[in-house]
Structures are given as structure tokens and as C-alpha cells.
Amino acid sequence: MEDVRQDILVVDDDAAIAELVADTLRHAGMGALVRFDGESGWEAFRDGSFDLVVLDIMMPGLDGFELCARIRRASRVPVIFLSAKDEESDKVLGLMTGADDYVVKPFMPRELVARVRSCLRRASYAREEAASAPLACRGLEVDPRTRVARLHGIALALTPKEFDMLAMLLGAQGRPVGTRELYEGVWREDFLPASANSVMVHIRHLRAKLAAVDSDQVFIETMWGVGYKIAP
Incomplete structure (x- = not known):
């Protein structure tokens, strides 16, 4: 380290x-x-x-x-x-x-x-330790070791960045995760003004894939001026 x-x-x-x-x-x-x-x-x-x-x-x-x-x-x-x-x-x-x-x-x-x-x-x-532990919330399951995400038992076809973003949000356990923190944690690059748009686009794609399996629940909430969090 x-x-x-x-x-x-x-x-x-x-x-x-x-x-x-x-x-x-x-x-x-x-x-x-x-x-x-x-x-x-x-x-x-x-x-x-x-x-x-x-x-x-x-x-x-x-x-x-x-x-x-x-x-x-x-x-x-x-x-x-x-x-x-x-x-x-x-x-x-x-x-x-x-x-x-x-x-x-x-x-x-x-x-x-x-x-x-x-x-x-x-x-x-x-x-x-937290990164290797399975994460779950309201039927949504993410296993960082196998890099498999499921919703109600159905495997989600996520890109690597979508998977890492979902794992970060679940790992925060309801805490809002800032846009900068998401970008630097997933992309492993310094945050720039245009980086927020990349995060927003990936969040939109992630929401669409979750809604394709379960459109009745909201899984990712936008915290205006802060970032995003997993809905309770």
C-alpha cells in the first residue's frame, strides 16, 4: 500500500x-x-x-x-x-x-x-473484505468474486463499469455516493467536468436493465447535488 x-x-x-x-x-x-x-x-x-x-x-x-x-x-x-x-x-x-x-x-x-x-x-x-463479500438488497444480488449480478434470480447482462457502479452503490448500504466518488472508483481516473455525464449515462443504462426485470421498484435514486444511492 x-x-x-x-x-x-x-x-x-x-x-x-x-x-x-x-x-x-x-x-x-x-x-x-x-x-x-x-x-x-x-x-x-x-x-x-x-x-x-x-x-x-x-x-x-x-x-x-x-x-x-x-x-x-x-x-x-x-x-x-x-x-x-x-x-x-x-x-x-x-x-x-x-x-x-x-x-x-x-x-x-x-x-x-x-x-x-x-x-x-x-x-x-x-x-x-467488503469488496469480496456478496451484496444484496430487495431481490438484487451482486457477487464481486464471481462478478455476477442477479435481480430476482435473473442474471443481469451488465458491462464491467455498470457492474462496478452497482457494486459501489450497494456497498454504500444506503449512503449517497457522490458523482466524483463513483467516477474515480469505477473509471480509476481523475474526475473532470465532463466525467459527470459519463456517470449519468451509465446510471441510465443500469436503471433500464433493472427495470427490464422489475419495473415496479426504483432501485437507484438520484440525490440532486450529491450523487446516487440505492433506494431503501
């Missing part, structure tokens, strides 16, 4: 610490983007593609707890709190909010890098 550069979002209103964290991660071979408040951090996360987020807690406006909660509602990307708040209650609240780890300032750069890599490894293992 270390052969692939990991991109980290760093959000901290203390510019000196934020840049120190970013430089530490870059020195370890990772990419790092810095934002200095919660709102701009959320905008960067929503518009970008990151493998992990490092968050401060005490920030004006949108604090780290609320930002972590927003991220967790939208994604399973690992989150590490980096905070001067060292009370047990703060650590417990951070982990309950959805963070994967909690590091207290002042921090040792080598320890931070080790914790980041540990979280990235766990996330990678979880993705590999």
Missing part, C-alpha cells in the same frame, strides 16, 4: 501546526492539503477525494466534532483527531463522533505518521 500515494486532508485553525502536520505527512511520502477552518475543510472534503482526514477540535464556527460527524454521514474515510484537549471525556466523545484515532498535542511526528499509516491499513483491509 505504501507504493501508492495517500492524500490526506489536514484541518486546523493553527496555521503553524497545520503546516507542520502537512510537512510531516509529505516527508513520509503522502499528499497533504491544508484548510484552516471547519467550513473550508468541509468544502474541500466534499469537493475532493481523500484517503484520511486529520482534524483539530477547537475551531471557530464549525468545530472538529461537527465536521467529523458530517464526514462520517457522507463517507467511511478514516478520521484522526489531533487536539490539545487531553481529557478522557474529549477522547471518548471524539471516538463516539466517528473518529478512528485521537492524538494529543504536542505530538511526535513519527508517532503521527505511524498512526496515520495504521488507520490507512485498517481502512484498506476493510475495503478488501
